Amino acid sequence: MSVHFLRVFTALVLIPPLVLFVLKAPLWAFxxxxxxxxxxxFREWWEMTAFPRGLFWVGTLVYFLAFLLGSKSLFLAFWVLFLGPALYFLWRFEKEVFLSQFGRAISGLCYLFLGFFSLASIPTYPHGRLYLLYLxxxxxxxDTGAxxxxxxxxxxxxxPTISPKKTWEGFWSGTFLATxxxxxFSRKLGLFGAREALLVSFVLSVLAPLGDLLESMVKRACGVKDSGWILPGHGGLLDRVDALIFITPLFYGYLSGGIF
Known part of the structure; x- marks a missing residue:
């Protein structure tokens, strides 16, 4: 069975329940x-970047704690994300590896928390479920166009030094199709005015591949092909959502009125 067939089959199986979940699930489920x-x-990030197991468990604990605190204060949530690894290294400090291991843990925690917390927050807005479907x-x-x-x-x-198989023609094909x-979609559902719909769709479509390239840089630096194996034909969860969690905070900020 070809990788391409597995890729298409996995997408066809997952898309209908995903759409149903977005439209019908209670907010707590998001x-x-x-x-x-x-x-x-975060587990996939740890397996790729190889920092100590004890730091992974501390990071996991503060990740979920930050999720609980995020709806009250994002400042407090990010402070907790830094606090956990800092406390770990007070206990297990080694100057030769401290900066490397601390950086790998913190970058993963902040990157993933920001992306997934934004995903959980968008449905709380008026028409938030439709905004999430749009995204x-x-x-x-x-991704398909590219x-x-x-x-x-x-x-x-x-x-080419990051992702040799990707091309400029693929990038612009994906940007055009997504825009x-x-x-x-956004005009039919009345989410944006005409100019806004065109601008937002274009900007997000241009920036989305950067999330994929960011993860590709991490994988290349770590010497791995995929972040995991959970999705047949797609690799790990991070391989599938890298672009999504990269641009979701931007879109969440836009809906919040904090940018543009």
Whole structure:
């Protein structure tokens, strides 16, 4: 069975229940599922970046604690994310590895918390479930357009030292498809005005591949092909959501009125 077939089959199986969940699940379920997915993603991050097991368990504990505190104060949540690893190294300090291990743990905790907490928060807004569907459509269409556009038209490498198979033709194919579908979807549902729909869809479509490239840099630095094996044809959970959790905080900030 080819990887491509597994990739398509997995997507077809998962998309209908995912859409049903977004439309019908209670708000607490978004919080719980996002927290659990983030916890699993942190495990994949730990397995890739190889910091001590004790630091992983401390990091997992403060990750879930930060999720509980985040709805009250994001400042407090991020402070807790730093507190846990700091306390661990007060107990197990080794100057030769401190900066490396502390950096690997903190970068994963902050990156994953910010992405998954934003995912859990968007449905709490008016029309939040539709905004989340819009964001998922944007990510899936950008990924699909880039994959097939690259296979059909790809000639020029897109950051070859990081991800040799990606091409500029694939990037612009994904950007075009995601911008068009995002514009149509958001206009049909009345989420944005015409200019806003075009601008938001384009900006998010351009930035989404950076999340994939960021994870590719981590995997290349760690010498691994995939972050895990949980999704047939797609690798690990991080391999599937890297672009999503990269741009979701930006979109959440936009909905909050904090940017643009």
């Amino acid at each position: 919080f719980v599922v996002s927290a659990l997915c983030g916890g699993h993603a 998922l459509l944007l990510i899936f269409s950008a 994959y097939y556009g690259g296979r059909l038209f790809g000639r020029h490498s897109f950051f 068009v579908l995002g514009f149509i």
